[in-house]
Amino acid sequence: MNRFPLWKNLLIGAILLISLIYTLPNLFGEAPAVQVAPTNPAFKANAQLLQEVTDELKAASITPQMAEISGDTVRVRLANTDAQLKARDVLQNRFRDGYSVALNLVSASPAWLTAIGAKPMFLGLDLRGGVHFLLQVDMQAALAKALQRNANDLKSQLRDQNIHYTGIDSSAQGIVLHFADAATREQAAAFINKEFPDLQFTQRDTAGDFALQGGLRADVTKRLQDSAVQQNITTLRNRVNELGVTEPLIQQQGTDRVVVELAGVQDTAKAKEILGRTATLEIRLVDDSHDIAAAVQGQVPFDDDLLTERNGMPILVKKTAELTGDYITDASPGFDQQSSQPAVHVNLDSRGARIFRDVTRDNVGKRMAILLIEKGKAEVITAPVIREEIDGGRVQITGMQSPQEASDIALLLRAGALAAPMDIIEERTVGPSLGADNIRKGFESNQWGFVAVVIFMMFYYRLFGVFSALALTANGLLLIALLSVMQATLTLPGMAGIALTLGMAIDANVLINERIREELRNGSSPQAAIHAGYDRAWGTILDSNITNLIAGIALFWLGSGPVRGFAVVLCLGILTSMFSAVTISRALVNLYYGRRARLSNLSI
Amino acid sequence: MEFFRIKHDIPFMRYGKITTAISALTFVFAVLALVLRGLNFGIDFTGGTIIEVAYQHPAPIEQIRSVLDKAGIHDATVQNYGDSSDVLIHLPVRAKDNGKGQSSEVVMAALKAQDTSVNLKRVDFVGPQVGKELYDNGALALLVVAGGILLYLAIRFEWRFALAAIIANTHDVVIILGCFAFFQWEFNLTVLAGVLAVLGYSVNESVVVFDRIRENLRKMRKASIPEVIDNAITATMSRTIITHGMTETMVLAMLFFGGDALHNFALALTIGILFGIYSSVLVASPLLLMLGVKREHFIKQQVKSDVRADGAQV
Numbered sequence: 063m064n065r066f067p068l069w070k071n072l073l074i075g076a077i078l079l080i081s082l083i084y085t086l087p088n089l090f091g092e093a094p095a096v097q098v099a100p101t102n103p104a105f106k107a108n109a110q111l112l113q114e115v116t117d118e119l120k121a122a123s124i125t126p127q128m129a130e131i132s133g134d135t136v137r138v139r140l141a142n143t144d145a146q147l148k149a150r151d152v153l154q155n156r157f158r159d160g161y162s163v164a165l166n167l168v169s170a171s172p173a174w175l176t177a178i179g180a181k182p183m184f185l186g187l188d189l190r191g192g193v194h195f196l197l198q199v200d201m202q203a204a205l206a207k208a209l210q211r212n213a214n215d216l217k218s219q220l221r222d223q224n225i226h227y228t229g230i231d232s233s234a235q236g237i238v239l240h241f242a243d244a245a246t247r248e249q250a251a252a253f254i255n256k257e258f259p260d261l262q263f264t265q266r267d268t269a270g271d272f273a274l275q276g277g278l279r280a281d282v283t284k285r286l287q288d289s290a291v292q293q294n295i296t297t298l299r300n301r302v303n304e305l306g307v308t309e310p311l312i313q314q315q316g317t318d319r320v321v322v323e324l325a326g327v328q329d330t331a332k333a334k335e336i337l338g339r340t341a342t343l344e345i346r347l348v349d350d351s352h353d354i355a356a357a358v359q360g361q362v363p364f365d366d367d368l369l370t371e372r373n374g375m376p377i378l379v380k381k382t383a384e385l386t387g388d389y390i391t392d393a394s395p396g397f398d399q400q401s402s403q404p405a406v407h408v409n410l411d412s413r414g415a416r417i418f419r420d421v422t423r424d425n426v427g428k429r430m431a432i433l434l435i436e437k438g439k440a441e442v443i444t445a446p447v448i449r450e451e452i453d454g455g456r457v458q459i460t461g462m463q464s465p466q467e468a469s470d471i472a473l474l475l476r477a478g479a480l481a482a483p484m485d486i487i488e489e490r491t492v493g494p495s496l497g498a499d500n501i502r503k504g505f506e507s508n509q510w511g512f513v514a515v516v517i518f519m520m521f522y523y524r525l526f527g528v529f530s531a532l533a534l535t536a537n538g539l540l541l542i543a544l545l546s547v548m549q550a551t552l553t554l555p556g557m558a559g560i561a562l563t564l565g566m567a568i569d570a571n572v573l574i575n576e577r578i579r580e581e582l583r584n585g586s587s588p589q590a591a592i593h594a595g596y597d598r599a600w601g602t603i604l605d606s607n608i609t610n611l612i613a614g615i616a617l618f619w620l621g622s623g624p625v626r627g628f629a630v631v632l633c634l635g636i637l638t639s640m641f642s643a644v645t646i647s648r649a650l651v652n653l654y655y656g657r658r659a660r661l662s663n664l665s666i
Numbered sequence: 667m668e669f670f671r672i673k674h675d676i677p678f679m680r681y682g683k684i685t686t687a688i689s690a691l692t693f694v695f696a697v698l699a700l701v702l703r704g705l706n707f708g709i710d711f712t713g714g715t716i717i718e719v720a721y722q723h724p725a726p727i728e729q730i731r732s733v734l735d736k737a738g739i740h741d742a743t744v745q746n747y748g749d750s751s752d753v754l755i756h757l758p759v760r761a762k763d764n765g766k767g768q769s770s771e772v773v774m775a776a777l778k779a780q781d782t783s784v785n786l787k788r789v790d791f792v793g794p795q796v797g798k799e800l801y802d803n804g805a806l807a808l809l810v811v812a813g814g815i816l817l818y819l820a821i822r823f824e825w826r827f828a829l830a831a832i833i834a835n836t837h838d839v840v841i842i843l844g845c846f847a848f849f850q851w852e853f854n855l856t857v858l859a860g861v862l863a864v865l866g867y868s869v870n871e872s873v874v875v876f877d878r879i880r881e882n883l884r885k886m887r888k889a890s891i892p893e894v895i896d897n898a899i900t901a902t903m904s905r906t907i908i909t910h911g912m913t914e915t916m917v918l919a920m921l922f923f924g925g926d927a928l929h930n931f932a933l934a935l936t937i938g939i940l941f942g943i944y945s946s947v948l949v950a951s952p953l954l955l956m957l958g959v960k961r962e963h964f965i966k967q968q969v970k971s972d973v974r975a976d977g978a979q980v
Binding site: 188196198330331334485486487488489490491492493495496499500503504506507508509510511512514515518519522554555558561562564565566568569572573576579580601602605606607608609610611612613614615616617619620621622623624625628629632 | 788789791811814858870871873911914915919925
């Protein structure tokens with residue numbers, strides 16, 4: 063009765079073999095690498111690029127251990143981090159434009175393992191070092207911006223239609239239009255209904271004031287919010303690519319949050335600055351018709367903003383933006399050819415180019431302000447006089463204080479604007495040395511705990527203890543293989559989870575062994591005792607593991623970051639332990655004792 | 667080798683009053699610690715910034731304090747962490763931060779200016795809003811786990827068992843929290859994960875005993891309920907102690923080798939597992955008795971016919 067059919071033994075053997083294969087990459091670990099990825103669609107990661115990369119490295123007398131094309135990047139594996147840093151500098155010098163050169167880690171396993179998709183476990187930021195940001199999108203600002211844009215359109219279109227309003231207020235709460243009489247208001251309401259499907263207005267009457275009050279429709283608000291988050295994610299992705307981070311994680315969380323995880327980033331200050339900046343460009347007309355002195359006293363004209371130029375002079379600028387950063391296709395730092403001042407060269411798309419041409423044509427002789435808007439604060443970079451109509455969509459902006467600033471602004475403009483400002487509401491940075499330290503400590507605690515448990519089991523339950531220890535080893539193997547295959551993120555609490563599940567997994571074997579002893583005490587024959595022991599213990603094992611599983615699932619559902627990593631390991635560990643403690647140890651017992659017809663005693 | 671070769675059942679239930687009294691006492695003590703001292707919540711729950719830096723030499727704590735003070739950061743707490751070259755700087759949430767998380771840059775810039783050998787090891791910044799959410803989610807997780815286990819045991823066994831187990835294990839959780847409050851150990855997200863794991867784990871202890879009680883209720887027809895429970899506890903005691911010993915071994919390895927990051931997590935588990943043994947054996951079972959468990963709760967159909975048969979026979 064204690065024999066498994068052949069297929070069952072073979073199946074168990076096959077499962078163990080597969081787990082062993084998929085665990086192997088963890089032993090080989092990861093090696094430092096540098097990757098070159100084309101950012102310009104005109105370039106491709108092909109054999110030619112591979113050749114260029116290896117030639118360049120050869121010229122600098124760096125011998126890569128391996129060079130390959132992987133997807134749309136070229137990767138070279140290097141012996142150590144010194145060679146990696148040197149190779150990065152060399153390649154960055156050579157592939158400056160149109161490529162991003164970044165540090166990376168690649169699996170150091172033999173090729174056949176990589177070919178069957180066996181990868182080492184995916185380490186969380188607390189183990190490999192890096193930054194985790196949780197960013198909150200400021201929806202109020204995004205909506206206020208949209209309202210302002212609509213209000214501007216409304217103003218000009220009502221004017222075009224000869225519908226006279228006496229006043230318009232727009233704030234983050236909504237738009238209020240004032241009219242002299244009810245008839246005009248009717249006319250305006252009908253027009254708005256037809257031409258502005260995004261807006262919704264209701265009539266409001268207070269003594270002598272005929273007003274329309276309203277704002278964005280609920281569904282439009284929702285759509286705007288969704289697209290604001292999406293656009294921000296796209297923008298962040300572009301910016302992160304500029305930073306040269308490999309495999310960044312940028313994900314929406316909830317309705318208005320974005321998670322950014324950058325592994326291996328050393329300069330967190332720079333990363334934070336690049337990510338957090340919400341700068342965009344606006345081109346507005348300068349209002350020179352009003353008295354600047356009066357404005358400084360507090361009498362700022364209704365549709366103007368009072369700003370300060372870089373030289374400290376106050377300047378009145380129209381509230382309406384003629385052109386925004388949305389139309390920019392490219393921006394690069396450079397120098398003005400005549401004055402050799404630092405400058406940014408901006409290319410506009412066709413629509414932007416047309417708008418810019420119209421604006422410059424209609425306003426020759428007037429001044430135009432180029433503003434950098436950051437976190438709702440506008441800064442006038444420069445306010446030149448328009449000499450002539452500018453066609454072709456190529457704009458040169460001067461007024462930067464240093465080439466570094468020109469290059470920063472160019473980067474910001476190129477990477478696109480954020481649809482809405484974002485605030486960092488959570489940050490977790492782990493330095494690379496601490497990450498390596500965490501791995502070592504996590505590994506050590508597992509190792510010593512495991513050794514202690516195995517020694518005790520073998521003393522206490524003798525041969526059955528050996529079987530239990532083997533089953534526990536198999537459990538560890540299965541768990542690591544499963545984590546590697548699933549590429550679930552392993553965090554430090556996750557490593558603690560491995561130790562904990564190993565400690566708990568032995569529970570099932572203790573239950574079984576105790577039960578067998580008890581059956582023997584009650585006078586069962588050895589074979590019957592084995593059978594009954596496994597049989598009766600199973601119900602208990604199931605019950606006790608399910609309660610653990612409930613805790614694991616709740617943690618996964620409500621936990622975040624490292625805690626979630628713990629939950630994943632806990633859940634998987636419970637599942638593998640049920641398999642290994644019951645099936646694998648039973649298979650071992652069956653193989654050893656199952657064929658003996660006359661068994662007088664058990665080594666337990 | 668066998669540690670527990672017990673010939674006669676130990677009359678645990680006779681000591682029920684004493685053990686319950688001891689539990690009640692520790693429980694009250696834990697609650698008092700919680701109420702009077704409160705938990706020392708980490709920044710995960712309160713919000714704030716933690717910066718861990720390492721020097722090449724023993725860290726000049728006093729100098730760091732004055733450097734930060736000069737940089738306009740007056741409310742930082744600076745202390746040694748791990749060994750003498752590591753420093754932990756804690757900045758509370760400030761209204762003027764406005765959730766921008768910039769202060770870590772200011773701190774690092776100031777420290778770098780004073781001593782270039784300083785190295786950033788870790789920054790944790792949690793905005794107050796996120797802290798509140800993590801707190802809420804943590805509390806919710808605790809409720810969900812307790813509710814889920816209650817439901818499962820009620821279905822699998824019977825509501826009296828479920829209630830007894832959940833009370834016994836909530837008692838463990840309160841004691842862990844009480845220890846954290848009494849010693850003012852930092853309570854963070856990982857510790858919470860540990861507490862929840864303990865909840866799942868020590869219920870499993872009660873399950874083992876309950877399983878045996880159920881089995882005995884069917885087998886030991888003549889025995890009284892306290893006898894049935896005594897026998898179940900005695901029979902499973904060896905397993906209870908061995909298995910907890912094994913898990914505790916793993917957890918202790920974590921406590922000693924796991925480093926600072928896992929220290930409090932391992933501490934929560936250590937306390938939880940120790941009290942877990944005690945509570946599932948000596949709290950859950952007397953509770954079961956108090957709640958009035960009867961043989962009929964499990965063997966209804968047979969019981970009905972047995973009652974009639976008994977009446978005729980005796």
